[in-house]
Every structure is written in C-alpha cells, then in structure tokens.
Amino acid sequence: MAVDQNTDAVPAKAALWRRPAFRATVFQILLVLGLVAFGYYLFQNTLHNLQLRGISTGFGFLSYEAGFGILQSLIEFDETHTYGRTFLVGLLNTLLIAGLGIFFATIIGFVMGVARLSKNWLIAKIATVYIETFRNIPLLLQIMFWYFAILQPLPGPRQSLSFNDSVFLNNRGFYLPGPVFGEGFNIVFAAIVIAIVAVIFLARWARKRQEDTGQQFHTVYASLAILFGLPLIVFFIMGSPLSWEYPALKGFNFKGGIVVIPELIALLVALSIYTGAFIAEAVRSGILAVSHGQTEAAYALGIRPGVTLRMVIIPQALRVIIPQLTSQYLNLTKNSSLATAVGYPDLVAVFAGTTLNQTGQAVEVIAMTMGVYLTISLTISMFMNWYNKRKQLVER
Amino acid sequence: MSIHTPHPDLPPPVTSVGAIGWLRNNLFSSPLNTAFTLFALYLLYETVPPLIDWAFISANWSGDTREVCDANPSGACWAFVRVRFDQFMYGFYPESEYWRINLAIGLLVALMVPLFIQKFTRKGLLAAFILIAYPIIALQLFAGGNFGLESVETSKWGGLTLTLILSAVGIVASLPLGIVLALGRRSNMPIVKSVSVVFIEFWRGVPLITVLFMASVMLPLFLPEGTHFDKLLRAMIGIALFQSAYMAEVVRGGLQAIPKGQYEAAEALGLSYWKSMGLIILPQALKMVIPGIVNTFIALFKDTTLVLIIGLFDLLAMIQTAFNDTNWLGFSIEGYVFAALIFWVFCFSMSRYSQALERKLHTGHAR
Numbered sequence: 190m191a192v193d194q195n196t197d198a199v200p201a202k203a204a205l206w207r208r209p210a211f212r213a214t215v216f217q218i219l220l221v222l223g224l225v226a227f228g229y230y231l232f233q234n235t236l237h238n239l240q241l242r243g244i245s246t247g248f249g250f251l252s253y254e255a256g257f258g259i260l261q262s263l264i265e266f267d268e269t270h271t272y273g274r275t276f277l278v279g280l281l282n283t284l285l286i287a288g289l290g291i292f293f294a295t296i297i298g299f300v301m302g303v304a305r306l307s308k309n310w311l312i313a314k315i316a317t318v319y320i321e322t323f324r325n326i327p328l329l330l331q332i333m334f335w336y337f338a339i340l341q342p343l344p345g346p347r348q349s350l351s352f353n354d355s356v357f358l359n360n361r362g363f364y365l366p367g368p369v370f371g372e373g374f375n376i377v378f379a380a381i382v383i384a385i386v387a388v389i390f391l392a393r394w395a396r397k398r399q400e401d402t403g404q405q406f407h408t409v410y411a412s413l414a415i416l417f418g419l420p421l422i423v424f425f426i427m428g429s430p431l432s433w434e435y436p437a438l439k440g441f442n443f444k445g446g447i448v449v450i451p452e453l454i455a456l457l458v459a460l461s462i463y464t465g466a467f468i469a470e471a472v473r474s475g476i477l478a479v480s481h482g483q484t485e486a487a488y489a490l491g492i493r494p495g496v497t498l499r500m501v502i503i504p505q506a507l508r509v510i511i512p513q514l515t516s517q518y519l520n521l522t523k524n525s526s527l528a529t530a531v532g533y534p535d536l537v538a539v540f541a542g543t544t545l546n547q548t549g550q551a552v553e554v555i556a557m558t559m560g561v562y563l564t565i566s567l568t569i570s571m572f573m574n575w576y577n578k579r580k581q582l583v584e585r
Numbered sequence: 586m587s588i589h590t591p592h593p594d595l596p597p598p599v600t601s602v603g604a605i606g607w608l609r610n611n612l613f614s615s616p617l618n619t620a621f622t623l624f625a626l627y628l629l630y631e632t633v634p635p636l637i638d639w640a641f642i643s644a645n646w647s648g649d650t651r652e653v654c655d656a657n658p659s660g661a662c663w664a665f666v667r668v669r670f671d672q673f674m675y676g677f678y679p680e681s682e683y684w685r686i687n688l689a690i691g692l693l694v695a696l697m698v699p700l701f702i703q704k705f706t707r708k709g710l711l712a713a714f715i716l717i718a719y720p721i722i723a724l725q726l727f728a729g730g731n732f733g734l735e736s737v738e739t740s741k742w743g744g745l746t747l748t749l750i751l752s753a754v755g756i757v758a759s760l761p762l763g764i765v766l767a768l769g770r771r772s773n774m775p776i777v778k779s780v781s782v783v784f785i786e787f788w789r790g791v792p793l794i795t796v797l798f799m800a801s802v803m804l805p806l807f808l809p810e811g812t813h814f815d816k817l818l819r820a821m822i823g824i825a826l827f828q829s830a831y832m833a834e835v836v837r838g839g840l841q842a843i844p845k846g847q848y849e850a851a852e853a854l855g856l857s858y859w860k861s862m863g864l865i866i867l868p869q870a871l872k873m874v875i876p877g878i879v880n881t882f883i884a885l886f887k888d889t890t891l892v893l894i895i896g897l898f899d900l901l902a903m904i905q906t907a908f909n910d911t912n913w914l915g916f917s918i919e920g921y922v923f924a925a926l927i928f929w930v931f932c933f934s935m936s937r938y939s940q941a942l943e944r945k946l947h948t949g950h951a952r
Contacts, residue, residue, distance in 0.1 A: 310611035325932035
C-alpha cells in the first residue's frame with residue numbers, strides 16, 4: 190500500500206476548478222454574460238423589427254390626441270384628450286373595480302367562511318356547496334355568464350325592471366338615484382373628518398386609562414355615537430343640504446342619477462363571488478388554526494364568550510387569515526384585467542387594447558401596463574412582509 | 586335482607602337520539618339557529634325546485650333543430666349542446682380524424698392507470714415515459730404529417746382538446762423550470778439568487794392576460810425578422826413561463842420544509858450539490874408538495890380559458906362561437922352551464938385528489 194508522504198503536511202489545495210468559490214464565481218459570470226447577450230439579441234431584433242415596420246420608439250405618443258371615446262371614465266375624458274390620459278382613465282377604472290370587488294368579496298368571504306363552520310348543518314352545507322361550486326369554475330366563464338347570459342338579454346330601457354320607480358335595471362345598466370350635494374355640504378363632510386379624528390383620540394385615551402387604572406370605557410358605543418351623531422347634527426343644522434336626483438326615462442334612455450354599466454356589474458358580481466369563495470376558505474382555515482384549548486383556557490379564566498372571541502380567537506385567527514387575504518386581494522386586482530373579455534374599460538382593455546392597437550407602440554404600452562400591476566403587487570407583498578414580521582409568534 | 590336490584594336502564598329520551606335528536610342538535614338548537622334553518626329552507630325552496638325543473642324535468646334533450654326548444658321554453662335546451670357536442674370537444678378538427686384525439690387521450694389514460702396501482706413498482710420509469718415519450722407520440726397524432734397521417738394545422742385545434750393540451754403542456758414545461766428556479770432562489774450565489782427572485786416576482790406580479798398579450802404582440806418583435814411563430818406555441822410559451830414562477834414558489838415551500846439535518850447529512854457524505862439535491866432533497870421535497878402542485882395545476886386548468894382573448898378556440902371560446910350560430914340564438918345559459926359543468930368536474934375531482942394525497946402524505950413531516 191503506497192503511503193502518501195505528505196499526509197502530515199498541510200493538505201494540498203484542491204485544483205482551482207474544484208474549489209466551490211471559484212466555480213460559483215465562474216458560473217455566475219457566465220450567467221450574467223449569457224443574460225446580457227440574450228437581452229442584447231432581443232433588443233437588437235426589436236429595434237430592427239420596429240424600424241422595419243416604421244414604428245418610432247419612445248413615450249412621445251402619450252401626448253398625441255387619442256381620438257376614441259371610453260365607455261366609463263371617472264375623470265373627464267373625450268376624443269380630444271391624449272393617449273396619456275387613456276392610461277389614467279384605465280388605471281382609475283381598474284382601481285375602481287378592484288376596490289369594489291375587494292369590499293364585496295370580503296363580506297361574502299367572511300360570511301361564508303363562518304357559515305361553513307356553523308353548527309347548523311343546513312347552513313354549513315349551503316356554504317360548502319357555494320364554495321366548492323364557484324372555486325372550481327373558471328373566472329372568465331363566470332364573468333361571461335353574467336354578462337352575456339344574464340345582463341345582455343335583459344329588456345331595453347322602456348321595459349326595464351324597476352324597483353319603487355327609483356332604481357331601474359335594463360340591458361344598458363343599473364340606474365340608481367344619485368346624491369346632489371347642496372351648499373354647505375362641505376361643512377358636513379368636515380364634521381365627518383372631525384368625528385373620525387375624535388374617535389381615534391378617544392380610543393387612545395380609553396386604552397391608556399385602562400392600562401393605568403384598569404377602568405374600562407365603552408369605546409364602541411361612544412365611538413358610534415360620535416361617528417353618526419356629530420355629522421347628523423351638523424347636517425340638520427345646515428338645513429339638510431342633500432337631495433336625490435332620480436333617474437327618469439327620457440327618449441330612448443334614462444337620464445340622471447348614477448349609472449352602473451352592465452360590464453361593471455358582470456365583472457363585479459363574478460369577481461366578488463369567485464374571490465369570496467377563496468376568502469371563505471382562508472377564513473375557515475384561520476379559525477380552525479386556533480386550537481380549541483385556547484377557547485377552553487379563556488373560559489377557564491372566566492372570560493365571557495364575546496370577549497373570548499374578540500380578544501383571544503380573532504387575533505390569533507387573523508395571523509393566519511391576513512396573509513391569505515392579502516394574496517386574494519392581489520389575485521382579485523390581477524383578475525380584474527379579465528374585464529377586457531366583456532369590454533369594461535379597465536387598464537388592459539383601454540390602454541393595452543385600444544391604445545396599443547391604434548399606436549402600435551407594443552413595447553412601451555405593455556411595459557407600462559405590466560409596470561402598474563408589478564407596482565401594486567410589490568407594494569402589497571412589502572406590506573405582507575412587514576405584517577408577518579410584526580405578527581410573528583415570539584416564542585421562548 | 587332484600588337484594589337490591591337496580592332498575593333496568595331507561596332508553597334515552599326520544600328527543601335526544603335518532604332523527605329527532607339529530608334535528609334538534611343540528612338544526613333547531615337555539616331560536617337563532619331555528620331562524621337560520623327556516624331561512625335556509627325557504628331559500629332552497631325558492632331556488633332548487635325551479636332549477637331541477639329547468640335542468641331536468643322540462644328540459645329538451647332530443648331534436649336537431651331549435652323548434653323543439655321553442656315549443657317548450659320553460660326548460661333547458663340540451664339539444665343545443667348535443668348538436669354542438671363534437672365541436673365543443675374537438676374544435677374545428679376534421680371530423681374524419683377525431684379518432685386520433687381519442688387515441689391520444691385513451692393512451693394517456695391507459696398509461697396513467699398503473700400510477701395509481703399500489704403494487705406497481707416501476708412508477709418512476711412509467712412516469713418518465715409519460716413525460717418524455719408520450720408528448721412526442723401525442724404531437725405526432727395531433728399534428729399529423731408523418732406516417733401517412735393527414736396534417737392538421739394548429740389553428741384547427743380547439744374545444745376541450747385544446748384546453749387539455751394547453752394545461753398538459755403548461756404543467757410539463759413549468760415543473761422542471763420551476764424546480765430550477767426554486768433551487769436558484771435558495772442558492773448561495775448572490776447573482777443566481779437575485780436573477781431567480783426577479784424572474785419569479787416578475788411573472789407572479791403581472792396578470793396572465795398581459796403575459797398572453799405580450800406573447801402574441803411582442804414575441805414576434807423580439808425574434809429575428811421573418812421567424813414565423815405559431816400562435817398556439819406563443820400562448821404555450823407565455824403560459825409555461827407564467828406558471829413556472831408559481832411552480833417555483835410551491836417547490837420552494839417543499840425545500841424549506843426539509844429539515845436542515847438532511848442538507849448537512851448529504852454534505853457530510855461528500856455528495857456534490859447536484860447529487861445531494863437529486864438524491865436526497867428533491868425526492869423528499871417534491872413528494873411533500875404534490876398537493877401544492879395539483880393545486881397549481883387546477884389554477885392553470887382554469888386559466889387556460891384566457892387564451893380565448895388572444896383568439897384561440899378552447900372549450901369556452903367554442904361555446905362562445907356557438908352562440909353566434911343564427912339557427913341557435915338565445916341558448917347562452919345552456920352553453921355556459923355545460924362548460925361550467927365540465928370545468929367543475931375536472932377541477933373538483935383534482936382538488937379532492939389533492940386533499941386525499943395531503944392526508945396520505947401527512948406522515949409526520951409537518952412540524
């Protein structure tokens with residue numbers, strides 16, 4: 190057996206290419222070079238192709254006149270406005286549907302999630318059927334169902350379904366009475382803001398007093414009284430500066446009031462029902478994640494059921510629910526881009542649709558659209574990370 | 586002295602056992618619960634009987650023209666679905682070639698069956714065959730052009746077949762890419778790690794519809810002049826890239842759940858990175874995330890409907906097209922209900938399968 194003479198000396202270093210650090214460096218350099226070369230290749234091709242088609246690059250097109258109208262706009266818009274403004278209109282419409290969708294989906298989700306855990310067999314089964322049905326049908330199908338199968342075949346304005354002669358539903362949309370703010374309403378609005386600030390200070394004071402003296406204060410009732418009382422009193426002092434404008438049939442269509450276009454209704458109903466089913470599952474898993482021992486321990490300490498729910502169960506369940514809830518909100522926002530299938534003028538339909546087709550600026554338009562969604566989702570995931578850090582279980 | 590003889594046990598009160606007891610416990614345990622039950626019963630009474638009447642009792646099942654349905658407008662017109670059934674399943678594929686699709690799908694089912702048989706031991710080999718050899722066979726069958734089969738352009742592919750093809754390609758292409766990305770995200774090399782993170786977060790941050798738009802509008806710009814790219818292939822690339830980011834996050838969850846001791850033990854045995862990953866870590870991690878992968882697949886399956894927006898004819902698009910048939914106007918509800926039923930059956934059975942797997946695989950990994 191040959192004995193290596195060098196065994197007790199310092200072991201020889203491995204060959205350069207066998208050292209992990211060296212390999213890692215080489216590999217990463219190769220990766221960067223490859224990516225840069227690939228990017229350069231794509232860039233050159235794109236430039237060449239754009240030149241070939243006579244499309245100029247850059248964001249100059251944003252200041253050109255758009256020349257098309259948009260079905261629904263939260264800000265003033267007509268044909269003479271710029272392409273840049275179409276971006277803004279689309280973005281606002283996306284935020285509108287996302288906000289409304291999140292509001293309704295949360296309500297549906299929490300009700301259904303709790304109902305699925307109900308001790309009432311019938312209620313629990315109905316909630317289960319709802320969740321399992323709508324979770325397993327593609328969202329796009331649901332949106333199209335509501336739009337093409339339910340809302341489109343509705344009667345026209347003259348035969349519209351009406352409720353109490355103030356709310357109308359027909360194939361042009363949903364007509365609601367709209368508020369008309371009279372003179373002095375801004376003072377009422379100021380009262381609402383003051384009430385909110387007052388409630389925040391009241392809650393802080395009550396908590397501090399409880400920590401210092403142990404005395405409790407009826408924060409909830411007092412807050413409700415301030416929140417509703419103060420604005421109402423101011424409202425009547427100012428002489429009720431609010432009236433309602435009712436929609437009325439004039440010619441071929443309704444005039445006045447608030448119009449909710451059918452595209453928005455279909456999208457909103459489908460998004461809320463679909464996301465609501467997912468939120469219900471998140472809520473259920475959150476509540477189930479709190480072990481039964483927690484409830485029993487709280488009862489053993491003599492804490493009343495309502496307080497147990499509020500102070501023991503819900504805070505622990507929220508730890509599980511909130512991250513899932515945020516990711517559902519994010520999904521809802523991204524899914525709202527399916528609006529383009531029914532023609533609701535959201536960011537994708539207006540900007541990545543009409544504007545892109547008219548200008549041909551594919552690269553810029555798609556980059557801007559993706560940028561918006563990326564910004565939203567990165568902001569939300571940053572919030573999530575912050576929340577998770579804050580709420581992490583601190584164990585011994 | 587009299588011996589004490591206890592009375593025989595009385596039966597429990599009739600109100601606490603049997604049907605009555607069940608009703609009392611589950612439906613009428615408190616006034617509030619009773620109110621809920623009555624409300625739910627009313628709701629069911631209002632919705633379920635008319636629905637059953639519409640879908641089954643008064644429904645029109647037979648007939649080849651709309652006259653049958655017009656004669657009986659209170660019921661569903663399933664004749665519409667029946668007449669169009671072949672198109673919903675096969676799209677615009679030539680009718681004489683349907684057997685090729687049937688054969689490909691039958692072959693897949695036949696190959697998959699042994700995977701669910703406990704006693705079958707060569708599962709790995711079979712899975713490799715399904716993942717590598719089967720797609721080539723299926724492509725030959727679908728596209729044709731060789732072996733005397735008539736060539737069928739991808740623009741004629743459609744219906745449920747296209748939905749299945751898209752989701753199968755999506756899952757098969759995204760799994761390896763997702764594994765690589767997940768490993769990259771867990772890597773010690775800073776550049777590899779950041780490239781993976783940027784890639785994953787980018788695709789996860791944008792809606793699939795913009796990805797499909799990008800694939801159909803921008804991909805032709807990126808490639809050298811004159812390269813012709815099939816529309817279906819472009820959609821597949823978009824879906825695979827999009828899905829791989831989600832897959833990467835699922836696999837990463839599995840990698841993180843493996844105890845650190847496993848990594849250290851592999852290293853202590855002197856295994857190289859790829860060996861320790863391939864032999865020790867990934868087999869455990871992937872097994873653990875099979876339910877997650879199935880869930881991703883369900884999401885992918887539902888998402889394939891989006892291709893109708895870029896002009897491919899999947900099941901939903903075929904149904905949408907059928908509404909424009911002037912002979913059959915006004916049966917959109919039937920069409921959507923039929924499509925929903927198909928999607929529901931697929932998704933629901935997969936989610937049940939995933940839940941069953943989760944219970945089966947729950948062998949003490951969770952900490």
